[in-house]
Amino acid sequence: MSSPDNTAAESTAAETATAAQGDLKKTERIQRPRGGPHGGGGVGEKADDFWSSARRLVDRMRPERARIGFVLVLTVLSVAVSAVGPRILGHATDLVFNGLVGARMEPGTQVPEDVSTMVEQMDVVPGHGVDFDAVGKVLLGVLALYLLGALFAWLAGFVLNGLVQGVVRRLRDDVEAKIHRLPLGYFDRQPRGELLSRATNDIDNVAQSLQQTLSQLLTALLTVIGVLAMMLWISPLLALVALVSIPVSMVVAGLVMKRSQSLFVNQWRQTGVLNGLVEESYSGHALVKVFGHREETEERFGKVNDELYQASWSAQFVSGLVMPIMAFVGNLTYVVVAVVGAVRVTAGTLSIGEVQAFIQYTRQFNQPVSQVASMVNLLQSGVASAERVFQVLDAPEEDDTGRLALVDGPGEVRFEDVSFSYDPERPLIEHLDLVARPGETVAIVGPTGAGKTTLVNLVMRYYEVNAGRVLLDGVDIAQVSRRDLRGRIGMVLQDTWLFSGTIADNIAYGRPGATRDEIEAAARATFVDRFVHTLPEGYETVLEEDGANLSAGERQLLTIARAFLTDPALLILDEATSSVDTRTEALLQQAMKALRQDRTSFVIAHRLSTIRDADLIVAMEDGRIVEQGTHTELLAAGGLYARLSAAQSAAAGGEG
Known part of the structure; x- marks a missing residue:
């Protein structure tokens, strides 16, 4: 028997395939509330608080504290250099201006009284012109400072890029891991396109927002501090004038953020809806063509696209x-500072160079404030996307802890007074009792929506029973971890799931450590070896997405070989032959017969001809077992099974 560790991947594959199969089981699952690309029900209809989501996003950067500290030091150095630059340039301006004034004055010239106060504050030497050597040294010093600041800024950006990508990589890892811990019911309520949008588009938007805003926000805040310090050093009065713009800016930014945040959340919600529609239309492209729904699909796309346009336009405009x-x-x-500065120069309390420097500082002071304001839309868009990702991470998970451990047993499955429904107001299975004895093949038949797939999903613990118990070898499976339980079960679904890889890798998916001899033995036992040898690369043939370069029957045989390799104690075959022709079905029947040998099996089939040799046939209708017995017994009883058999025989005769 296979261990849970060897079949964990097979369990994940079964869950993924069953989730995909849900679209084909809508009649049976009609009791469930279900959302879709064109209706409600998607997760995240209401946005969380902006600041709580922003703090949560910042918390995810804690593992990068060392690099954040390094970036902070580099940014401080870069900003400090940039803040000192204008003050030094102001000194160069004073040198030039004083030299020009001194060159126009003869030694001993009497300075007019109305400008004497201003001239006294200047370092003017009558008869001496501009000291270009001193000016050159100042300019070279400023150039060196700016080059050093650029180097610090580049290093900070380089480190920050790695920091952001590390945060986003862990976020992707967490979402991927979370998806595998979510219950199947979550995927029933969540449109696949919407979930994909959260796992791809929203995370990419978070990465872009962090990349563009973190560096600029940090630089802007430090620039404000550094520039403000220099402004206070030059003139506290002018600094006070410049500071008046801060509360005005904060009020404006706050009002806009309050309005635009909800608009950005709506924008990304509409993006998810559009992705769901595109995914749905693409996957069902052939049926759209066959049934002539192209115009209707285009109309629906146009409507959703217009809604996304309006949502995006509103968010960006506000x-x-x-x-x-x-x-x-x-x-x-800027105007107020220039006027007040000119007055201070004429009063002799400031020099021309200081006023020039202060005006530059005013620009530098307003620039980061404007940058922060311009980043509001990008920041809000990123936080809105982060909210949607966090909603996935916060979704309730499956509890996979178990108090009891399964032991190797004969594989008896027992349903004791089991009741289950997807919606409490619409019962599906009520007070069901059933025993599958060790080594028996139990076939489950019935009309669409009878509860056949639901029954085996309860065995897999994709859903928990509302009442009663399901026992495996006398152990209540509700007390066993899902990993341990599913490690004992092999599953073959109607919808085959294959990934882009070699045939050998696809067979070994359920047992990653399987040897080549074991893989080929499983292939021979399930008749896969026949067609593999006709392929140019044999077992190393690389399959296209979903195995598109194989026929439907060959794909199904591969999934049977995969289940065979896991050597499960319990086998579930869910309409595994319904999508193939009669000749291929016969081959599949031989493969499944080999797979069912000496193990308890549940077989769901619409074609009754495929389950005549079953040890027990269970006929279900409206969630109830209406009869059970062998093929001969049920035909003689003249009940539901007999009616289904007669209907299929009549249909087969009519086709002939």
């Missing part, structure tokens, strides 16, 4: 108001 408003506030501040 958030885009921040930048022009902030620019207007900054220009007003």
